[in-house]
Amino acid sequence: MTLVDRTDNDDAGVFQITDEIAIVQTVDFITPVVDDPYIFGQIAAANSLSDIYAMGAEVSTALNIVAYDSCNVSKKMLNEILRGGSDKVREAGGVILGGHTIEDVEMKFGLSVTGMVHPKKILRNNTTKIGDKIILTKPIGLGVITTSIKANEAPKSAIEKAIFHMSFLNKTASELAIKFGANALTDVTGFGLLGHLYEMTNSKISVQLEFAKIPIIEEAFELAEDGFFPGGSFRNERYFMPFTKIDNSIAAFKRTLLFDAQTSGGLLISVPQENAKKLLDSLRLAGIEFAEIIGEVVSSKKEKIEVS
Ligand code: CO
Ligand code: CO
Numbered sequence: 001m002t003l004v005d006r007t008d009n010d011d012a013g014v015f016q017i018t019d020e021i022a023i024v025q026t027v028d029f030i031t032p033v034v035d036d037p038y039i040f041g042q043i044a045a046a047n048s049l050s051d052i053y054a055m056g057a058e059v060s061t062a063l064n065i066v067a068y069d070s071c072n073v074s075k076k077m078l079n080e081i082l083r084g085g086s087d088k089v090r091e092a093g094g095v096i097l098g099g100h101t102i103e104d105v106e107m108k109f110g111l112s113v114t115g116m117v118h119p120k121k122i123l124r125n126n127t128t129k130i131g132d133k134i135i136l137t138k139p140i141g142l143g144v145i146t147t148s149i150k151a152n153e154a155p156k157s158a159i160e161k162a163i164f165h166m167s168f169l170n171k172t173a174s175e176l177a178i179k180f181g182a183n184a185l186t187d188v189t190g191f192g193l194l195g196h197l198y199e200m201t202n203s204k205i206s207v208q209l210e211f212a213k214i215p216i217i218e219e220a221f222e223l224a225e226d227g228f229f230p231g232g233s234f235r236n237e238r239y240f241m242p243f244t245k246i247d248n249s250i251a252a253f254k255r256t257l258l259f260d261a262q263t264s265g266g267l268l269i270s271v272p273q274e275n276a277k278k279l280l281d282s283l284r285l286a287g288i289e290f291a292e293i294i295g296e297v298v299s300s301k302k303e304k305i306e307v308s
Helices: 037-053 075-091 142-150 156-166 171-179 192-200 218-225 231-243 252-257 273-285
Strands: 002-004 013-016 022-030 058-068 095-103 108-117 133-136 184-187 205-209 244-246 267-271 292-299 305-307
Touching: 022 037, 022 058, 037 058, 037 075, 037 108, 037 156, 037 171, 037 184, 058 075, 075 095, 075 108, 133 192, 133 273, 142 156, 142 218, 142 231, 156 218, 171 267, 171 273, 184 192, 192 205, 192 231, 192 267, 192 305, 218 252, 231 244, 231 252, 267 273, 273 292
Parallel strands: 058 095, 205 305, 244 305
Antiparallel strands: 002 013, 013 022, 022 108, 058 108, 133 267, 133 292, 184 267, 205 292
């Protein structure tokens, strides 16, 4: 029986097999975001696995999806990408069963992933409750940094931070969100922070954020001011702006950062207020030290998201 499908605008599809078991399925693949093939493999895999964690599920199996130009990309380089992917899947506790490769002038890599979850324990993205606190587990600014990497304008420190965050699995963050009774869960990817937050809202609630609390990679500010945004970030801003109200004192480039399209971004956790601080402390203790409580869920207002 289908529990979640594409009409739900959620992170992955869910299909119930027995009273105890539902499978969670997702597919994602990306073009290179860094130069090192092994690291690209790790990031692409962490990005693909993230939607399983965003449903509160565990990773079971994965299939490689590869597009590459065999005339210009060496077999050695391809093997490094696959090794990066396979190491991440192993870290996730899953196995790669196979995959498919095609010829393409533009390199692409990712995974089709299957996870498992108890049918009653699925964490959807739009089931927040009034009074919940919203926690973000990774800083934003990754789209700005990967765009500046492509333009050869990224400072070394920015590249190192982006690699650290993008290759970091959302596994532990998801497990802790479950442990502390999260009401809703999603991950921040192509629609940016406010785009994915908008997907968490519904007709009964709105979300209030404090700009100063939102973790942002320091180097991303200057790069954002210089305009290194991926095209998707501006599209997100145009699309989601009518549903949001951002304080006028916040500079335009900082506003666009809130819509910056992320690769392998963090989780957005909606957690009961009484557990928020405990969850935050546990996340930080587990090495997810950039996690922050960025706002709260309130009863529905004119705008679905307010940033002050
Ligand atoms: Co997602
Ligand atoms: Co998704």
